[in-house]
Amino acid sequence: MNARLFCRMIAMAATALTPVMAPVAQAEDGYDLWLRYAPADQARKPGLAAHATAIVTAGTSPTLTIATQEVQRGIAGMTGAIPTVSATIQQGTLWLATPASAPALPIKTDGLGSEGYAIRTTMIDGKAVTLIAANSDIGLLHGAYHWLRLAQSGTSLDKLDIRSAPKIGLRLLNHWDNLNGTVERGYAGQSIWDWWRLPDWKGPRYTDYARANASIGINGTVLNNVNAKADSLTAPYIAKAAALADVFRPYGIKVYLSVKWTAPMELDGLKTADPLDPAVAAWWKAKADEIYKAIPDFGGFLVKANSEGQPGPQDYQRTHADGANMLAAAVKAHGGIVMWRAFVYAHDNPDDRAKQAYSDFKPLDGKFADNVIVQVKNGAIDFQPREPFHPLFGAMPKTPLMMEFQITKEYLGQSTHLTYLGPLFEEVLDADTYAKGKGSTVAKVIDGSLDGHKLTGIAGVANIGVDRDWSGSIFNQADWYAFGRLAWDTSLSAQDIAKEWAEMTFSPDQKVVQPIVKMMMGSREAAVDYMTPLGLTHVMDTGHHYGPGPWVSDLARPEWNPVYYHKADANGIGFDRTKTGSDAVGQYAPPVAKMWANVKTTPERDLLWFHHVPWDYRLSSGETVWDGLIHRYDNGVRYVADMQTTWASLKPYVDAERFAETQAFLTIQHREAQWWRDASIAYFQSVSKRPLPAGSAAPAHDLQWYKALEFPYAPGHN
Numbered sequence: 032m033n034a035r036l037f038c039r040m041i042a043m044a045a046t047a048l049t050p051v052m053a054p055v056a057q058a059e060d061g062y063d064l065w066l067r068y069a070p071a072d073q074a075r076k077p078g079l080a081a082h083a084t085a086i087v088t089a090g091t092s093p094t095l096t097i098a099t100q101e102v103q104r105g106i107a108g109m110t111g112a113i114p115t116v117s118a119t120i121q122q123g124t125l126w127l128a129t130p131a132s133a134p135a136l137p138i139k140t141d142g143l144g145s146e147g148y149a150i151r152t153t154m155i156d157g158k159a160v161t162l163i164a165a166n167s168d169i170g171l172l173h174g175a176y177h178w179l180r181l182a183q184s185g186t187s188l189d190k191l192d193i194r195s196a197p198k199i200g201l202r203l204l205n206h207w208d209n210l211n212g213t214v215e216r217g218y219a220g221q222s223i224w225d226w227w228r229l230p231d232w233k234g235p236r237y238t239d240y241a242r243a244n245a246s247i248g249i250n251g252t253v254l255n256n257v258n259a260k261a262d263s264l265t266a267p268y269i270a271k272a273a274a275l276a277d278v279f280r281p282y283g284i285k286v287y288l289s290v291k292w293t294a295p296m297e298l299d300g301l302k303t304a305d306p307l308d309p310a311v312a313a314w315w316k317a318k319a320d321e322i323y324k325a326i327p328d329f330g331g332f333l334v335k336a337n338s339e340g341q342p343g344p345q346d347y348q349r350t351h352a353d354g355a356n357m358l359a360a361a362v363k364a365h366g367g368i369v370m371w372r373a374f375v376y377a378h379d380n381p382d383d384r385a386k387q388a389y390s391d392f393k394p395l396d397g398k399f400a401d402n403v404i405v406q407v408k409n410g411a412i413d414f415q416p417r418e419p420f421h422p423l424f425g426a427m428p429k430t431p432l433m434m435e436f437q438i439t440k441e442y443l444g445q446s447t448h449l450t451y452l453g454p455l456f457e458e459v460l461d462a463d464t465y466a467k468g469k470g471s472t473v474a475k476v477i478d479g480s481l482d483g484h485k486l487t488g489i490a491g492v493a494n495i496g497v498d499r500d501w502s503g504s505i506f507n508q509a510d511w512y513a514f515g516r517l518a519w520d521t522s523l524s525a526q527d528i529a530k531e532w533a534e535m536t537f538s539p540d541q542k543v544v545q546p547i548v549k550m551m552m553g554s555r556e557a558a559v560d561y562m563t564p565l566g567l568t569h570v571m572d573t574g575h576h577y578g579p580g581p582w583v584s585d586l587a588r589p590e591w592n593p594v595y596y597h598k599a600d601a602n603g604i605g606f607d608r609t610k611t612g613s614d615a616v617g618q619y620a621p622p623v624a625k626m627w628a629n630v631k632t633t634p635e636r637d638l639l640w641f642h643h644v645p646w647d648y649r650l651s652s653g654e655t656v657w658d659g660l661i662h663r664y665d666n667g668v669r670y671v672a673d674m675q676t677t678w679a680s681l682k683p684y685v686d687a688e689r690f691a692e693t694q695a696f697l698t699i700q701h702r703e704a705q706w707w708r709d710a711s712i713a714y715f716q717s718v719s720k721r722p723l724p725a726g727s728a729a730p731a732h733d734l735q736w737y738k739a740l741e742f743p744y745a746p747g748h749n
């Protein structure tokens with residue numbers, strides 16, 4: 032397309048976007064995420080436009096074209112003026128350059144790596160210029176998105192001097208998407224991958240997906256579910272993955288695949304999947320060669336093995352390291368990596384489930400090939416509303432470990448609850464493992480700085496589907512956004528991220544932003560309160576994990592039953608993980624173990640995770656643990672009611688469509704929070720036989736009523 036035609040199209044789009052009367056809020060369906068580029072206040076428009084009258088790029092590439100068009104789109108949307116594409120620097124130029132394309136660059140790019148950037152306002156030949164500098168075009172694209180973020184959030188663009196580079200190398204989404212279009216633990220509709228019509232049809236949504244991810248620095252995506260089908264490694268599916276890789280490449284995003292351990296047997300009739308069998312290794316080598324022929328920059332494999340019924344090397348009396356290293360050898364020559372998941376617990380192991388991954392993996396420290404990274408969930412059980420950090424962080428200094436967070440909210444209210452995950456991510460990243468003394472945070476383990484690793488990574492289980500708003504709700508978009516921002520820079524605060532997200536998603540007007548940020552910041556703690564207060568865990572109903580089921584006790588494996596986790600009886604409640612119990616605390620570095628071993632020094636938020644205490648045990652407030660539990664359930668429900676009030680007050684400032692959806696979802700959340708509270712109290716009261724503290728209402732129904740509820744069609748459950 033020639034430049035003039037493009038500009039005409041942009042102009043038309045701008046006209047379409049600029050409302051005649053400039054109303055505060057136009058109906059929106061959320062498709063544009065945080066890249067809305069909504070019209071700025073009249074007062075801000077001229078200033079904004081003046082900072083990008085023209086765009087100069089040193090050199091050309093698909094990535095630079097994307098950066099240029101994104102800035103044009105952004106400025107056109109916000110101001111109605113369209114920056115020209117120019118060869119020469121003029122007043123108000125946005126200049127994108129690398130040292131290779133512009134040797135006289137007035138900014139040093141040392142330390143920015145291959146993805147980072149610097150942004151500086153400066154004078155060149157008497158003209159005010161904003162220079163975005165990087166070592167690569169991808170770095171320039173990231174810089175352009177940063178600049179657009181500032182522009183959208185109402186920040187002054189007059190005096191900028193920014194340098195930013197990610198410390199973590201692999202910043203990936205993990206899609207638990209199945210080849211039949213369903214998404215395991217997906218609450219935003221079917222998969223966005225239209226496997227059936229790929230590779231021929233590459234719909235526009237793939238491009239918008241890449242834009243959204245590039246705008247927050249995500250640089251890789253695992254396309255298929257960790258509960259993988261062998262079919263994704265057949266030639267037709269490799270071609271489909273290659274088509275997606277072609278779309279994502281100019282955005283700096285690589286594709287990866289989850290693999291099924293027994294693929295060589297299933298696809299080509301091999302007699303075994305023993306990793307030490309030469310025929311098996313040869314099969315994987317040939318498969319890797321085939322993939323790299325189609326996708327030269329393929330990232331590598333993600334593996335769930337010997338976990339929840341998935342096959343793996345232990346079926347052949349081999350270790351996880353034997354398995355990982357065999358696959359690593361297959362991709363090594365191509366520069367690929369293997370992400371081997373540590374989410375394992377065995378049906379025949381009577382030990383505390385929270386201890387099993389450590390027991391399996393700790394002895395393997397130092398035994399993995401150098402292109403293997405072990406992917407560890409944030410906590411030792413499973414993406415609960417709150418878990419202490421996983422004991423493997425800090426315990427495997429000779430092995431690169433990557434973080435696995437869950438962005439999709441399997442256990443945090445699924446699609447409708449407003450439970451902003453930024454504070455959860457932040458809490459885990461900031462947790463101190465004490466592996467090498469004070470300050471050995473989880474963030475430093477995964478960014479490689481604690482133990483000197485170069486291979487580093489962080490993954491988030493995606494919350495993306497074909498819903499128009501991508502994530503099942505407007506506020507769920509913030510979790511995708513926060514994951515990307517923290518993956519880029521673990522030192523950012525969840526609050527600052529919420530603020531910039533709200534500014535871009537709703538309006539830079541602080542009258543709107545402040546109440547929204549306040550709602551978001553307390554929302555995860557509220558969910559902890561109405562679901563799993565005081566360190567309770569995994570009390571969700573079976574299978575779909577939707578709603579409460581603390582009474583469930585009849586499932587085949589002990590650790591599938593909520594009663595296993597809370598151990599409530601007539602005397603008390605909680606899981607003793609000290610020496611008198613499972614001694615899970617012994618898996619942590621001594622200062623941490625010491626803190627959690629003592630009921631008095633254990634933070635109350637983790638109390639029942641580590642201790643079994645009598646119902647009369649006194650909390651720091653002076654109330655009993657029983658009363659404290661009830662009060663927390665009450666607080667959680669109250670918080671949701673407060674969010675409803677706050678949201679109602681924002682009606683004049685938010686467009687009708689997004690306002691109505693959020694209002695309806697808060698109504699659902701309030702009803703469900705009340706249900707969580709009532710059902711949990713009905714059950715625990717049947718065990719503790721204690722009266723409710725004064726002022727706390729009795730549950731609306733008796734325990735049988737809650738137990739009888741069934742949800743055979745709850746989403747996200749295969």
Ligand code: BDP
Pocket residue numbers: 215216257258335339374413414441
């Ligand atoms: C659990 C999910 C299950 C996943 C599993 C995993 O309930 O659907 O397959 O984790 O991470 O959270 O492998």
